[in-house]
Amino acid sequence: MSKRIKELDSIRGLAAITVVIGHFCLMLPSLPDSIKFSPLRFLWAGGEAVIIFYVLSGFVLSMAIYHSKTNYWGYLIKRFVRIYIPYYVWIFITFALFILFSPYEVTGLRDWYYDKWQGPITGLDIINHLVLLNNFFSDNYNPVIWSLAQEMRISIVFPLLFLLFYKQSWKKTILLAMSFSFISIFLNILHIGKAEGFYNGYADTLHFTSMFMVGMLLFKHQEELVRLYRNMKKLKRRLLITLGVILYLYSTGLLLISRSDTMFLLKDWGVVIGVSILIIMAMSNLKVKAILNKSVFVYLGEISYSIYLCHFPIMMVLFKLLYTKIPISLLFLLCVTTAILFSSVSYHFIEKNCIKWAKQRTIKFQKNV
Template sequence: MNAAPSVKKDDSISRIRELDSLRGIAALIVLVFHFSLLNPGFLAFTKFGVTGVDLFFIISGFVITMSLERIQSGYQFLVNRFSRLYPTYWTAVIFTFGIICINKLFLGFEPQHAIPTRDFLYNLTMFQYYFGVKDLDGPYWTMIIEMLFYLVMGYLFVTKSLKSAVAILIPLTLLGTILTEFHWFQPFSMAYFKNFPLAQSLPLFVSGILFYRLFAKERNFVLNIILIIGCYFLQILLFTKTGRANYYISHSEYKAVLTVYYGIFFLFVFGKLKFIVNPITLFLGRISFALYLIHQYFSIYFLIPNLMKWGVNYYIAAFLIALPVCILIAAGITFFIEKPSEKWLKRNLYRLMDAIIIKK
């Protein structure tokens, strides 16, 4: 019999240590990929890190499904997501905006451009995409995709359709693939992917849902595996016309990396991924959200370039200075802002929502 994935108690919520470790690894490979953009020769070895977000999306599909099965009401989901995401996200936006101001005002970086105060304010919503405002930092582009997935899953939960999530979402994944393969230049196709950016990665999220079903030992074991394989092929078909990885890796390279990610998840659900769990990956997993959000602009537009101007070797600037500094900042945000504010917000927002419901 296969050993079950290891679970431990953390803040009264069961956490799966393999997933925490995977988050940490995904954040690290994305960070290293962004660092290597400053060194084209090194990029040849790290370009596969551009797909780290694919791993994040599969994890999200798994975790959100698991979270929804452990709550009783829609407002719990809303409070949990808001408390988990926004304090860290707001801190990252404020941090990056501050670095941008320092670059523009004192270091002469892009002096022809004004301080992006308007962009800063819209970015605080996490929905700047729909306001037509550019992301203040590179990693933010994935947040609207995550938020749309949360909204879709939250809607399915409150309408008591969560058990039918796969049956509802699989046709949408098929639609996206059909549009990219046969009708890509049609106005409807362009509008569909522009107005619903989740479509470009939906097979990954659905795969996460299906992996959770395997993990939870739900019925239709063989069907779930077949559907996972189907989502894998659908995502491969979407690659050439959607997402950002196709700017850095070939289609065949993407197939290879995606195969590795799906293989990792199969190992996980069958209890064979414990070997990645160690204090380093668990620590990186705990700080992964903050690390993912704050590293790009700070590192590749501020810290590393300025260190190199002062004569510091690229590898020293990137991996002996920028990497530990980013980890230190992310740890500070996680343990002194994210964790305390999440607890405080949950406690007080639950009280507020309970009071509103009782009054009604």
Template sequence: MRDRPAGRIGSLDGLRGVAAAVVLVHHSLLTIPSFANGNLHLPVPDSRSWLVYSPVHAFWAGGEAVFVFFVLSGFVLTLPALRRTQDWIAYFPSRFIRLYLPVVASVFLALLLFLAVPRTGAPGQSAWVARHAESLSLGGFLGDLTLLAPTRMNSPLWSLTWEVAFSLLLPLFVSIAALTRRHWWITAIVAALLSTAGHPLRMQWLTYLSMFLVGSAIAAGWERIPAVKRPLGWVLFLASLLGITCAWWIPSDMPGAVFESTVITAAAATLVVLAGKWLPAERVLLGAVPRTLGRMSFSLYLVHEPIAVSVAQLVPTAHPWLTPIITIPVALVVAVFFARFVELPAHRLAKTVSKRVSGTDGGARRGRRVAESVH
């Protein structure tokens, strides 16, 4: 199924939903000591090591799923700006309303759960749950609300810090994508390598913002990327699963292991391309379950982790498997209501603000001038 030039690529919503589900499974399993130990590279029982140190890890590769989010955000925010005139004056307030209103609501939900279910470091808890046993402070609470210094009260908020940074810098990313449109693949490769360089240099901004740039580069070359034929698509899909989990099954002392981050970023980018250019992937991702998950993916991402930690505090440590069994359906239900009563109204408000800001002739002229400078 080919996307229309100015249309929304629905299968990418499905990919976002699958990625959100992977993050949910990831944090749910981290409440189990053996999985938490594996995630922290501590000893794991032989009976479960294959779930950690093999490509099967793809089913709960939460960190890698976040990287897919980063590439996706780079793509979906850059593509419209390249295809039509962008009113940047209207974009900024609209974007921050869409991000911050749900974030603020999720922080207050996390606070309620924090107060209702004290986080204690009880014996027998997983190392991941024990790390959440920290005291509440005004500075930490404000750090969560502003995304300037997120705490473990709702730890997935760390990625929203970089979403906000990318949103602020979007005009720059669009400019880079527009200027390098003919050689978009070079931009993508350079961005992936820069992301890898960020680790040894201890520059998180370089590591994560470069992933967004990979998505922006793909957006610049989207019309030039041909539909992926079925046999090649299966090869690329399997290679992506192997690549996105390579940090878990390739020995760290193996030659070339230093480029694991590059491989992971490339795998995330390939999954995005396959989602929009490979018919079997499009059909699956346009299905009812992926699309439903996609519509509430942001809400699910924001609310699930405090729920997982709270359930882990209530479940007897002798039966840790009960935590994911309870957490997953509860998080999905809460996400449905959160999306309905928080995220959707935030989107509507953002659209209203955008229309009002861009509704004047002056706003339209400013948008055209900025767009002309970008292109």
């Protein structure tokens, strides 16, 4: 199946919006537990949304490699241009906004807000953000950067993982993926490759690689999984979807029991299973497919990377200028709409040109067949 699967684009777009809402909520005083752990959590489950991105990346990269006409270098050029160029544009915009607006003070927000945009920009900050692949403190200027570093590291080695494990049985692949997570925990306990920032460590890269491998399995077995889902009785399908939603939303509850690295692993794997179930449902359920294939959701998917890159600096500026001066509901609406507006501009003028340029420059890297 080589054609683009629009419902997966839509899922990515909706996940990006939940990251925006999640960051908005993290800035405000804490929500009551009755709301925080209600089904409404679906709207702001930003950490879970990042796992969606990783599983979908494994799926989409597997599709690209499986149908690719270019060699590894062509693949790498496309991946670097796709991730780095829009990222560079927005990180320098973020630096500029930081310089202009960090002196503005606002009170009454959560500590998470005040932990950001601290101190002057140093030469080392600039170098670290330009390289991106190294282990550095990535939380200050734009807290989504840690996930981009992981995405790029894994993208570099993913063709090798695909070559080695695509033809393996799903049981062996899952076992290997889980072993990556356990090795990651062990390395973190020993402080080997431990993160300087939020999950930005090399040891964490092993753990997140496991999610790409799950995405690879979903791509490989998509036809079987869709057929299996559609052949299930209605009650079993409903129970499966319910399980997927519960795992996606409430696996985080394991962290409330214990803050250990083992609970972190179990929480993420619970979310991965939930994400996988929801992806299978999205590809199989005709009513859900029809909703996700609506142009508004597909377009959100197309601009999702720009939403991810630009929403935080925009939100910081709007909070500094408007918090307490306008109603929270209006500030929220302004944050979301402004992020979407700038993302749309970024997508059409930056991302699309990057994709076009990369395609033109990788012709010479076509495989000899």
